[in-house]
Amino acid sequence: MSAAQTAAGPLLAVSGLGKRFGGFVALENIDLTIAEGERVGLIGPNGSGKSTLVNCLCGTLRNETGSVLFDGRPLDGLIAHERTRLGLARSFQLPKPFHTLNLIDNLRVPLLYTVNARPGHSLSDADVRARCEELLQAVALADKARRLPRDLTQVEMRKLELARAVATEPRLLFADEAMAGLSPSEVEEIIAVLLRLNQQGITIVLIEHIMRAVMSFSTRLLVLVAGQKIADGLPQEVMRNPEVERAYLGE
Amino acid sequence: MRTGTFLIAAALVGLAIVVLTRIFFTNEYFFFAAYVVLQYIVLSTAWNILGGYTGYINFGTGAFFAIGAYSSAVLHKLPALLKTFDILIPAVPLPVMIVVGGIVSGIVGLGTGYLTLRLRGVFFAIATLALSVVVQTLIVNWDYVGGSRGIYIIRPAQAPLGGGYIQYLYTLMMALSVISVCIARWIERSRLGLGFAAIRDDELAAEAGGVPTLRLKLIATTLSGALMGMAGAPLPYYVTYLDPGSSFNLAYAVNSVAMPVIGGMTSWVGPIIGAVILGTIQQLATVTISSALNLLIVGVLLILFVIIAPNGIMGLISARQRRRAAIIEAAVQQRQAAA
Known part of the structure; x- marks a missing residue:
């Protein structure tokens, strides 16, 4: 496991988490821990509950059972923006840019509402501007700073989505299908961005279908099938797991 | 321009218009008509704070407006009521009524927001429509303010600031x-306005970016409601006979939606343009053709704009600016490529 792991305990600890939609059990009794600095791949077939899990952890949905500890602090009952302020960020499966705001303003939202809302932080207007440009530079969007999101290509939209999540200065980032629908070279670009973020100290959970991307990125794999965690371990070992094979390839 | 500078400039412009019109227009009717146009500037600006900036469509303008009007009616009768308990207070001045009307409507806005803001899109709009009906029913059954009969308000004999009462x-x-x-304008340029825009564009993404969406939406409903109430507070003295039928008139709700839509909802200029154009056309039509034509004009203009210019007049202007900027940018790139 990552050398960056601290002795203080895991960054995220989920125990007994469950979520139902009416009679449908979306997630059942999920236990997992994520250590500081890890790169975790979260995989599973469509409808297995990956995005629901992210939504529960980020406060978009309320889980009925179980509890979530983030850096030793219970998150239960906190709403999404409070969790973001604690350092839990996410990108959305379908990019959700603020479509009437240019790229700079898209990034100013998390900077003003998350970074500046944390105690002891107060970026001046000039700081915010510089930080926006820095963030756009990091994802090669600096020359489109004044454009609206609708002028972006699909891969640029994904990058904006990541940049906006990173702008919150998170400790843990959920990248929810950040590469869906991209070409192989574009997938490489996004992976490179994610690896760089991880090197900067952000723990990353990658939810992804593209196995090549997951295998090259992750130091650990979690597998969800039908709302249950069926495997958790080193990528190569998990892929050899007969249960995982069955879920992916059928009997 | 800084907000403080703008405030001073806007105040000077307002003052100049008031002084000039009061010097050059002797016909009282001008002030009756101009009052309505100005009232719509307040209403459509207030509507736009919630509807344009945060994207929550409010069909309950009539309710907030009438709450302001009726709170003035109550304050107007208050000295007489207190006199029966041997408490003597002087007549409440109109500016105080405006402040009180704003506070009452703001509180109603906050309460409505609390109850309805978990609803999105069309459901929120329906809830605000229902609010109108509820408030109207309450007023109709409240005898102290005249119930469905209405109430006569006698203007003070003396108007402050010289001139007649309508000029005041x-x-x-x-x-x-x-x-x-x-x-x-201040909201638009502040952190608050950025948060409102984020809510309008995508509420989930706004939350994920740390925007406390519920709190911001409550601020929007409160502010919007308060300004609408302030616009309604002088109404009893304007009409001198206040009744539920006219104070809850559908025209207030329709106009305060139509004006920002026609002018443009993303900027503070839009509601002013919409209110001036639509308000003036309506006043002219009332005098020259018939007052019944008003809503027809609004309806036709609204349909035209929704089809031709969904972002209003300001939207047309900014689209033109963007096109020109794109052409210039392309030319610059071409020159760089050639060099």
Whole structure:
């Protein structure tokens, strides 16, 4: 496991988490821990509950059972923006840019509402501007700073989505299908961005279908099938797991 | 321009218009008509704070407006009521009524927000429509303010600031217009406005970016409601006979939606343009053709704009600017490539 792991305990600890939609059990009794600095791949077939899990952890949905500890602090009952302020960020499966705001303003939202809302932080207007440009530079969007999101290509939209999540200065980032629908070279670009973020100290959970991307990125794999965690371990070992094979390839 | 500078500039412009019109127009009717146009600047600006900035469509303008009007009616009768308990207070001055009307409507806005803001899109709009019906029913059954019979309000014999009472009302409404436009412009350029825009564009993404969406939406409903109430507070003295039928008139709700849509909802200028154009056309039509034509004009214009220019007049202008900027950018790139 990552050398960056601290002795203080895991960054995220989920125990007994469950979520139902009416009679449908979306997630059942999920236990997992994520250590500081890890790169975790979260995989599973469509409808297995990956995005629901992210939504529960980020406060978009309320889980009925179980509890979530983030850096030793219970998150239960906190709403999404409070969790973001604690350092839990996410990108959305379908990019959700603020479509009437240019790229700079898209990034100013998390900077003003998350970074500046944390105690002891107060970026001046000039700081915010510089930080926006820095963030756009990091994802090669600096020359489109004044454009609206609708002028972006699909891969640029994904990058904006990541940049906006990173702008919150998170400790843990959920990248929810950040590469869906991209070409192989574009997938490489996004992976490179994610690896760089991880090197900067952000723990990353990658939810992804593209196995090549997951295998090259992750130091650990979690597998969800039908709302249950069926495997958790080193990528190569998990892929050899007969249960995982069955879920992916059928009997 | 800084907000403070803008406030001073807007106040000076308002003052100049008031002074000039009061010198050059002797016909009282001008002030009756101009009052209505100014009232719509306040209403459409207030509507736009919630509808344009945060994207929550409110069909309950009539309710907030009437709450302001009726709170003035109550304050108007208050000295007489207190006199029966041997408490003597002087007549409540109109500016105080405006403040009280704003506070009452703001509180109703906050309460409505609390109850309805978990609803999204069309459900929120329906809830605000229902609010109108509920408030109207309450007023109709409240005998102290005249119930469905209505209530006569006798204007004070003396108007402050010289001139007739209608000139006084006109001046007050100009002040309210200046205040509400300054508030709208300040919001637009502040952190609050950025948060509102994020909510309008995508509420989930706004939450994920750390925006406390519920709190911001409550601020929007409160502010919007308060300004609408302030616009309604002088109404009893304007009409001198206040009844539920006219104070809850559908025209207030329709106009305060139509004006920002026609002018453009993303900027503080839009509601002013919409209110001036639509308000003036309506006043002219009332005099020259018939007052029944008003809503027809609004309806036709609204349909035209929704089809041809969904972002309003300001949207047309900014689209043109963007096209020109794109052409210039392309030319610059071409030159760089050639060099």
